[in-house]
Amino acid sequence: MARLYDKDSRxxxxxxxxxxxxxxxxxxxxPEDINGLIEEIDDELKSNPDNRxxxxxxxxxxxxxxxxxxxxxxxxxxxxxxHMRRYAKLTNDPSVxxxxxxxxxxxxxxxxxQEQYESEIYINYGNLHSHxxxxxxxxxxxENPSRIYGTLIEDSGREYIVPGDENSxxxxxxxxxxxAVLPPPxxxxxxxxxxxxxxxKRYDLVKLDE
Numbered sequence: 212m213a214r215l216y217d218k219d220s221r222x223x224x225x226x227x228x229x230x231x232x233x234x235x236x237x238x239x240x241x242p243e244d245i246n247g248l249i250e251e252i253d254d255e256l257k258s259n260p261d262n263r264x265x266x267x268x269x270x271x272x273x274x275x276x277x278x279x280x281x282x283x284x285x286x287x288x289x290x291x292x293x294h295m296r297r298y299a300k301l302t303n304d305p306s307v308x309x310x311x312x313x314x315x316x317x318x319x320x321x322x323x324x325q326e327q328y329e330s331e332i333y334i335n336y337g338n339l340h341s342h343x344x345x346x347x348x349x350x351x352x353x354e355n356p357s358r359i360y361g362t363l364i365e366d367s368g369r370e371y372i373v374p375g376d377e378n379s380x381x382x383x384x385x386x387x388x389x390x391a392v393l394p395p396p397x398x399x400x401x402x403x404x405x406x407x408x409x410x411x412k413r414y415d416l417v418k419l420d421e
Contacts, residue, residue, distance in 0.1 A: 255317075311413075362392060
């Protein structure tokens with residue numbers, strides 16, 4: 212099944228979303244890296260089929276496993292670092308460069324019934340969440356049947372949906388309510404929505420009295 216949209220020709224863009232700078236980068240990785248990451252995630256899900264977040268397949272063990280496609284992950288995190296540096300410069304916030312990776316994982320929606328979709332994972336059924344202990348987050352859209360299935364940002368009753376272009380990433384504030392905008396089952400049976408999430412946190416050094 213082909214994607215339902217063409218590639219965005221931009222390198223990156225920024226937008227003000229409820230008083231915070233949201234960064235969106237496009238065409239982030241090569242086809243070889245994309246295929247390698249998909250293979251890695253497929254292998255993790257086959258090895259640990261019980262890894263789930265509700266109806267979403269979740270690779271909670273990625274950071275603990277021996278990587279099959281190490282070069283793809285090196286390229287992925289190198290790309291992430293490049294965009295974090297640009298974000299720090301654009302926002303005039305050098306403290307961004309002091310953030311460390313707190314966790315990373317993949318989530319995939321590949322198949323479910325319409326009844327499950329409507330009752331458990333549709334965005335208006337309580338999928339909004341936030342992470343108050345994190346400073347910044349990255350969502351990389353590895354596979355997506357359409358850019359309309361991006362990420363919903365909510366603050367004080369206001370909502371904004373960031374498009375989820377395949378092979379793009381966003382830098383957002385995970386301590387603000389957000390939720391995946393998920394494709395209906397009729398699409399995911401043939402073309403999954405797969406994202407890689409990376410969370411960043413500031414670890415302050417604590418001096419102990421001698």
